[in-house]
Amino acid sequence: MLRVNAQVELQLLGDEQTRYRTRVEEVAEDRFRVSLPTAHGKPADMVPGDAVRGYLLKGHAMYVFDTRVLQRTGGLIPTLDLALPTHYERVQRRDWVRLDARLPARYARVEPVELDGPQPPPPRKTRTVDISGGGVALYLAEPLDPGTLVDVFIDLPDTQVVATAEVVRIIRSEPEGYLAGLRFVDIRERDRTAIMRYIFQEQRERRRKGLL
Numbered sequence: 491m492l493r494v495n496a497q498v499e500l501q502l503l504g505d506e507q508t509r510y511r512t513r514v515e516e517v518a519e520d521r522f523r524v525s526l527p528t529a530h531g532k533p534a535d536m537v538p539g540d541a542v543r544g545y546l547l548k549g550h551a552m553y554v555f556d557t558r559v560l561q562r563t564g565g566l567i568p569t570l571d572l573a574l575p576t577h578y579e580r581v582q583r584r585d586w587v588r589l590d591a592r593l594p595a596r597y598a599r600v601e602p603v604e605l606d607g608p609q610p611p612p613p614r615k616t617r618t619v620d621i622s623g624g625g626v627a628l629y630l631a632e633p634l635d636p637g638t639l640v641d642v643f644i645d646l647p648d649t650q651v652v653a654t655a656e657v658v659r660i661i662r663s664e665p666e667g668y669l670a671g672l673r674f675v676d677i678r679e680r681d682r683t684a685i686m687r688y689i690f691q692e693q694r695e696r697r698r699k700g701l702l
Contacts, residue, residue: 491553491578492522496546497683500527500534503541503556509691510534515569521560526568536570537562544575545690547683552690553578588622589689593644595628600639600654613643623686625655625673629666636660642672646688653677 492498492514499509510527517523527534536542540559545552555575563569596613619627626642634640634657644651655672663669674682 491548491555492517492546492574496548498524499545499687500524500536501543501545502534502536503543509545509694510536512570518574521571521574523569523571526570533568534570542572544572546578547686551580552686553580555579587686587689588620589692590620591618591689591692593618593621593646595626595645596643597628597630597640599634600641613641618644619669621685621689623682623689625658625671627669627671629663630660630668630670633660633662633668634670639675640672644685646684649684651677651681651684653681 494514494517496514497511498514499511501509508529510529512524512527515523515525527536536559538559538561542557542559544555544557546555547553555578557572557575559570559572561571563571595616595618597616598610598613601610614631616629616631619629621627621644626644628642636657636659638657640655640657642651642653642655644653653674654676656675657670658673659671661669
């Protein structure tokens, strides 16, 4: 399940507030090595013996596993060795995890390229209504038929996601114009991962504030 270069998040058991991001550097028969995990620029204070919960985004699901710190090394690139998990729990399919979120976005209808034709108009500004790993709902200025392809640009707090999406449903919505449900048909895996990371972090923060 764990592979070199996989992005994971680690959380000390008993500390529900902080997840530390890291990357898998090596995988052995009974352990795996990660670069020193960090959160908000600060390294994790994890030492041998600490019980840790890990979160791995893979394909269309998130997997949760429990492990423990075996060794911590210093040097130019500090690392942690952790016990290789014996069990992974599949949390939920990406397409099922949908979050109400008002995020800045832009969209442009996908048009055939004509070398001598006019330049396509620039993407229109809009905002999302909800988002998931499988698609997004956002406002459109004009009605587009189901099946129409659009390029979408979504501004997450720490990165921009770019994808091509298909209109699957559209309804009139005043005063914005139209509310469209879009399904991603072409999206980089790292962008889908960024969406899911944002969703899980936002859900955690809203639960902490009693909003979920």
